[in-house]
Amino acid sequence: MTRRRSRVGLTVLIIVVLILGGLGYGVYHLIKKAQPFALGEHCLVTTSDGTLDLDIEQAQIAATIAAVAARRKLPDRALQIAYVTAIQESKLANLPFGDLDSVGVFQQRPSQGWGTVEQLNDPVYATKKFFAALEKVKHYKTLPLHEAAQAVQRSADGSAYAQHEPSAKILTGAFTGRVPKAVHCWYPPADKPVTPQPKEARKQLVRALGDDSSADHGWLIAEWYVSNAQKYGLREVHYGGMTWTAEAGHDGWLKDDAKASGAVRIA
Incomplete structure (x- = not known):
């Protein structure tokens, strides 16, 4: 009688384990599939230099800066300088405000002749203005990135740009298209079609x-x-x-x- 109960108990235990295992497998895949949506909007940028997590706006701006650089046939060095500047000044966001009257991705000031507030809140325009100023900097292609950025921005602490050089290198490889399949984004489905x-x-x-x-x-x-x-x-x-x-x-x-x-x- 004891043996029979043991065998029955073992059988029940095995069945329970199998059921829970099956449920666990299903739950795992449901979680895996739903995770990106639970995390909201997100982009991942990956090259041999590393990986960066960006939100959707940051990815859009990074892509736009690269497109403008390509249009002007600028070297990667110029693009990296633009990226360290944009990361330091706005974290790659199109800010409607800033220090004094600074606005936009590069925190350019209307009072200093960069353009109107409306123009500077247009990432394409703001990027064109940044590159136009950068191209006037002598030897910008050989200057340290932070020095070239400071020559354009004239900020309070020009050395701060240097910390973003690794990120700028990753962004440059990805958004120039030199590294294929380097960028992918996800976001929850819209509430309405x-x-x-x-x-x-x-x-x-x-x-x-x-x-x-x-x-x-x-x-x-x-x-x-x-x-x-x-x-x-x-x-x-x-x-x-x-x-x-x-x-x-x-x-x-x-x-x-x-x-x-x-x-x-x-x-």
């Missing part, structure tokens, strides 16, 4: 980059679209045999079953 605006997305890309030729800037364009996907309601970005989708954005770039195209495709 969103109508995709691919034409408006292309218009704003061209405004920053000058054109949307994938031949010259394929991965730069692809990363720009991913960073701006939420803003323009884009559901998919395809390039180079890879695809990013809003539905599974947290999984990053996945292999595209469709035939690889030489152009960036969005929907």
Whole structure:
């Protein structure tokens, strides 16, 4: 009788373990699938130099700065200088306020001739003004990054820019497109259906980059679209045999079953 009870008890225990194991497996995958949405809006930037966590706005601004730099055919050095400046001044955010009358990504001052408040709160305009000033700095390509940034900004502590050099290097590799598949973003589904605006997305890309030729800037364009996907309601970005989708954005770039195209495709 004791043996029989033991066998029954063991059988029940095994069944319970299997049930709990199955539930655990299901719960694990539910949590894994829901985690990005629980964490809200987010972007991950990864290159051989490291990984950076960005919010959606930071990724959008980083992508825009890279696009403007490409339009002006500037070297990576110029882009890195812009990034250390933007990180220090605003944490890559388009601030409507700042010290004294400073505004925008680079905290430029209307009273110092940088432009109007409205202009400086436009990341494309603000970036163009920053690069125009940087190009006037003698030997900026060989100066230490923080010295070149300080020559443009004339801030209270120019050495503060230096701490952001590692981040600037990661951003430069990713948003220039030199490192493919380096950027992916995710965000919760909208409460209401969103109508995709691919034409408006292309218009704003061209405004920053000058054109949307994938031949010259394929991965730069692809990363720009991913960073701006939420803003323009884009559901998919395809390039180079890879695809990013809003539905599974947290999984990053996945292999595209469709035939690889030489152009960036969005929907």
